Amino acid sequence: MKVTQEKLPASQIGLEIEITPESTQQTYEQVIRNLAKTVNIPGFRKGKVPRQILLQQLGNARIKATALEELIQNGIEKAVEQESIEAIGQPRLRSSFDDLINNYEPGKPLVFTAAVDVKPEVNIAQYTGLEAKAEEIKHDSNRVDEVLEKERQQMATLIPVEGRAAQIGDVAVVDFRGVIAKAEDADPEAEPEPIPGGEASDFQVELEEDKFIPGFVSGMMGMNPGETREVSAQFPDPYVNEELAGKPAIFTITLKELKEKELPELDDDFAQEVSDFDTLEALRASLDERYQKEAEDKTKANKQEALVTELVKHVEVDLPATMIDQEIDTMLTQTAIKLSQQGLDVRKLFTEDIIPQLRERSRDEAIERLKRSVALQEVSKRESISLTPAEIEARVTELLEQYADEEIDEDRLRSVVENEMLTEKIMDWLLEHSTVELVPEGSLSNEEEATETTEPETEAETPESTTESGV
Incomplete structure (x- = not known):
């Protein structure tokens, strides 16, 4: 079998596949034999229908179409294997099926074209020395007083x-x-x-x-x-x-x-009533430590988000349709699960009419998510950032002990843990090799609002380009 490759947009590989005359003839004959065993024709027993009668009853076009379907499917599978192509998703026939039926002659070569999606090539112009700004979240000590006062109100x-x-x-x-x-x-x-x-x-x-x-x-x-x-x-x-x-x-x-x-007195007795601590001082210290840690975690998350946003600006990737569709599927599934957990009837929300609209609305976000994901994967690949099995198992064991009373899919948990830990490790590496300037909380969002309100309108805008986007 002769196969010629061609690079196509959207991370596709085009394949021109030439099936040998022997294969086109053998497949055609095999289809006739199979049909003779299964088709009911009045006056004849199954398997005893004369070839000419079978051709007259079924029509040559139907037999050729059946043979073609088998030739195309087998041809693509063998071509992908022969060329060692790491295909993702389902291959697509590029040739016109009707034209193939008209031109197909058993015993002569059959040439058709197909396309398969492959993992995209990722080009990152820069991923070290990045510069970004992130909002710093500071712990407000007054929050402890507010929480304690709220508890007092509830116990009033x-x-x-x-x-x-x-x-x-x-x-x-x-x-x-x-x-x-x-x-x-x-x-x-x-x-x-x-x-x-x-x-x-x-x-x-x-x-x-x-x-x-x-x-x-x-x-x-x-x-x-x-x-x-x-x-x-x-x-x-x-x-x-x-x-x-x-x-x-x-x-x-x-x-x-x-x-x-x-209201109850704010004293040690109160602390023992609302917590496991013996003294109010210990309760205050615990709350202060928790909210301080929470503020630090939010600040780190802001730094990571700012850095990934900057990283994506330096990424060029031609995403295949298969990956985009799979990401949209994941997003809609996650949304459906959340809505279901809130007690909503997902079947009424995700109707046949609304799903295509939801998919289209989710497309841009899916592409953005994929760009972020492939960018981090590429950094991991270039810098050989990885996890040891021991690291993964230690975290999995910790979580299993923490949620011992719940039914957990260990394989699923292990996959999630590995993904989260690797992402965290990549982000730590990027933070070490980049500069993130911390700015006061709210300052960046205020800048964005100011930019939006002062952005001039351009004459190039048209009603089509300014249509409202869906939620």
């Missing part, structure tokens, strides 16, 4: 209030009913429109401004138990219920009970 005891009116910080038990406020030009005789779900009895609400829609809590200030009052409020925009977003409302509120929080 509610004490009935007597002899005073409602104030911020109280907990109120109310009955309420809400309606949409009438427009100025509305019919004064018309009944106000009730708010869907805007009615409740014995509803407990913390009198904090952020606990309800704007105006509701502030309108209750000064109320006394047993009092009923009409309070004006307004739904924020945006709002979960889009039909209510931005609309003014009137709530009729009856205050039934008023309570205040009695």
Whole structure:
């Protein structure tokens, strides 16, 4: 079999394959024999149909098409093996199948063309001495106080209030009913429109401004138990219920009970109640250490992200369709799993009509993810960065012990661990051989926003080039 290779775009190899006359004849004859054994033709037993009758009944085009399918499939498989091509995905026939049927003559050479995807060649112009900026996340010591105060609030005891009116910080038990406020030009005789779900009895609400829609809590200030009052409020925009977003409302509120929080003392007893520590000082130190570590991890993640973003700018790679499709598949599968874990019916969200749109919307992100992945793999290859089996096994064993009560696929776990550890090792190498300037938190995002708002419009923009992208 003669095979001629040709380099094609998108990391494809084109193959011109010439099947020998002997093979085209043998395959054709074998197809006829197989059909004679399986086809039912009235008046003849299976396997006893005369050749000429079989050809008349089935038609030469059908037999040739069946033979061609086998010749093409076997031809491509043998060509890939003969040329030692590391193909990925399914090969594609480039020749017209109809033309092949018309030109195919058993006993004569058959020439057709196909294409196979292969791993892309990665060209990195630079991967050392990179320069990037990343936001530094600093631990705010006030966070420990905020966390402890939140715990105190959750452990508070509610004490009935007597002899005073409602104030911020109280907990109120109310009955309420809400309606949409009438427009100025509305019919004064018309009944106000009730708010869907805007009615409740014995509803407990913390009198904090952020606990309800704007105006509701502030309108209750000064109320006394047993009092009923009409309070004006307004739904924020945006709002979960889009039909209510931005609309003014009137709530009729009856205050039934008023309570205040009695907070526990912030002492060693409190620490023992909310944690495994014996003293408040130890609890504070543990929280401080945890949040300090969290800030350092976020800073490192920012540095890694900035560095990979810079690295990709120096990468040239012609990604094959197979890799892009596989990455899109992975992304959609991950999304489906997350939605399913949230209790959503994935089958209703991923319909036959919507999946093609989702795939198209995911394409750019899939390409970006692949560029990052192949760039890191290329750095690993060039610098011989690898893991030892002992390193992988140690981490796998640690995780298995940590999650001993759960069913875990060890092979899957090992694969994930190896990928994560190798990526971390590559990133550490890049950080050692590059410069990442740390800047205050929020400064880079502010720069991006400023750039977007001051970017001039160009005359070259067209309605087609500025269409909204999907989410």
